[in-house]
Amino acid sequence: MVFDVFSCQTFCSYISVVNYSEEVVSSVVVKAEVQTERQKSVLFDNSAAPLALLTPGARYDFIVSHDVKELGAHTLVCCATYSSGEGERKYLPQYFKFPAHNPLSVRTKVRAVGEDSFLETCVENCTKSPLLINYVRFDPSPHLTVTELKRPTVVTDFKEEAEEGDVVGDYMQQLKVVQPNGGMRHFLYHLQRVSSVARGEATNSLGKLEIRWHGAMGEVGRLQTQQIMGAPTPRKEVEVKVVSLPSQVWIHKPFQAELLVRSHVERRVGPLRLVCSDTTHDSSTAGQQTRQCSVAVCGLATSRVGELSPFGSATLTLTMVALGLGVQSISGLSLVDDREGKPYDSISHTQIFVHSSS
The missing domain is CATH 2.60.40.10 (Immunoglobulins)
Incomplete structure (x- = not known):
């Protein structure tokens, strides 16, 4: 039989x-x-x-x-x-x-938040008996690091009634049991890019999940998924972004913003320059109308970046001043080739909160 x-x-x-x-x-x-x-x-x-x-x-x-x-x-x-x-x-x-x-059904969902990704995993028991999950481990690709996000421990009525030093009760609370016929357990992982790996060297492959469990009669099971793919992101030859801002910004008072320029190609790029404009396109209005920048650059309208080595990077510091109160956006900054004028990237709308000086 x-x-x-x-x-x-x-x-x-x-x-x-x-x-x-x-x-x-x-x-x-x-x-x-x-x-x-x-x-x-x-x-x-x-x-x-x-x-x-x-x-x-x-x-x-x-x-x-x-x-x-x-x-x-x-x-x-x-x-x-x-x-x-x-x-x-x-x-x-x-x-x-x-x-x-199939003993388990594994469903995943990837959400991108800035340069980070969050992997949601749902493990469903397809058998007629409960399964005891030994562990669910995510092995990331070399260009990523992973952190499992766990919900805070909730003290239940059983926990309150348990005697002090009840080892068995503490152990039972930690067991990851998936109930039969569609019982589910959820896991959440935070994926971050390794700073030493350039975007051009990375791929859309996030990694693999490995699940190990015991059945009702103690039988051991092991499942490893195929490579989980993230959403494809458009590759930029060179990118520029704001990496450092003061904790507080006051209206009409200069502050410093640190910018990072990074190459994602296997050749030398440049020389480059950062062009500062006092107007920007407003995508929220019809016809892509231009409007005055609410955060202006103090000093020259052009900053020289120089030449970048393959997958190299450079930093520069700008002195800026906020012209409006409340939530404002840093915009109007574009990175171009110093010789040909070829545009590479522009600062995405980085938001700051501007305080009143009074």
């Missing part, structure tokens, strides 16, 4: 070879294998050392195991080849068919 079998787990079977005849059989060769649409795996084969004799009513028992890695139809083929009492060579096959089901 074959019970429910699931992929990512180990299938075990107890096989018994019994001589139901009234004569002694000899040179008994037993072979067991699992067949799928893609491959055939031999689990047991004693052809190198056959059983010399198997008397009437005698039996030969053994256990086989197989790591199930495919879904769908499987066939356990057990066959015995033996010599009868008259010396005739005979062959007896037996076939046991069973399907392999």
Whole structure:
């Protein structure tokens, strides 16, 4: 009899070879294998050392195991080849068919927030028994670092009633049990780009999830997903962004903003210059109308950046002044080639809060 079998787990079977005849059989060769649409795996084969004799009513028992890695139809083929009492060579096959089901359903969603990404993972139990999750681990790609975000520990009524120093109660609270027939557990990961890896060297591949669990009878399961892909981002040859601002900005009082210029190509770029304009396009109005910048640059309208090496970077500091109160945007800054005038990038609308000086 074959019970429910699931992929990512180990299938075990107890096989018994019994001589139901009234004569002694000899040179008994037993072979067991699992067949799928893609491959055939031999689990047991004693052809190198056959059983010399198997008397009437005698039996030969053994256990086989197989790591199930495919879904769908499987066939356990057990066959015995033996010599009868008259010396005739005979062959007896037996076939046991069973399907392999998916024990877990893993759904992921990637959300990009600035240069960071958040990976939401939902693990659903598709079996009829509870599963004990040992761990859910995300292995990021080399250009990323990962931090698992966990919700704060909530003190439940059970916890309050538990006696002080109740080790069993504390342990039960930490177990990650997924209830049967659609029970779910959710996990959240914060992915950040490694600062030493340039954007041009990175890919959209985020990494893989590895899940390990125990079933109701202690059977071990392991699942590793394929590469999880993030949303494709347009590649810029050179980018410029604001990396440092003062904690407070006051109206009509100069402050300093630190900018980072970084190359994402394998060649030298430049020389470059940063052009400061006192107007910017307002995308919130029809016709892309221009408006006066609410944060102006003090000093020259052009700042020289110089030449960047492959995947190199440079920093520059601008003195700026806010002309309006409340939430204002730093805009009107464009990075261009100093010789050809080719535009590379512009400052996205970085917002600051401007305080009154009174």
